[in-house]
Amino acid sequence: HSCLYFCRDGEHPSSSWTQCRLVLLLRHACTFAEVVTNWSGGFDHCVELGGLTTDVRTGDIQELLDALLPDDFVKPYIRWADENHVVLVCANVTAANSLLKIAASEGMIMRPFSEATQMSKQLPISVLLPPKDRPKTSTTVARRLMSHALGLPGMRDRKGERELAEARKQAKEDRRARQQAAEESKAAAWGDG
DSSP states (O other): OOBOOOOOTTOOTTSGGGOSOGGGOBTTTOOOOOBOSOOOOOOTTEEEEOOOOTTOOHHHHHHHHHHHSOTTSOOOEEEEEETTEEEEEOSSHHHHHHHHHHHHHHTOOEEEGGGOBHHHHTSOHHHHSOOOOOOOOOHHHHHHHHHHHHTOGGGOOHHHHHHHHHHHHHHHHHHHHHHHHHHHHHHHHHTOO
């Protein structure tokens, strides 16, 4: 079994980012389990990485992804299906397709989720959902939380809290207006108007 080491042009395989024991990418060691043919789909943002050995750790896969993916690429979540396969949960379908292209150009054993093994498809849906952005936290919210926790009302930013409340109120009104417009267009389409 020969390990695949991915090097940039002119770099030796022993360079720092390729030393991560890439035992996981053995060209001839992969035997994908039987593919489930009746899969209904819906997880095109996921891809399966196979051919892993029991020596491979999550950190090894993270190092590999860091080395292969551009800096602006949102790193996928790593979900283990069994000791030989992981599912990489990308932020969206475009990211998954980009990852598949990169993997194909590097000779990696990677498949779209529609062709994944049965073990991968048996993962709970909750772990296959795409990553969500963390809600934005403003300094106003942070000050309010801190002042409440510490019992120091002087820390609060009253002006910022009013602006935040107005922004939330406006967003709520906009959402209501969109819902009402959608209901009106639906009623007009059905001739109920």
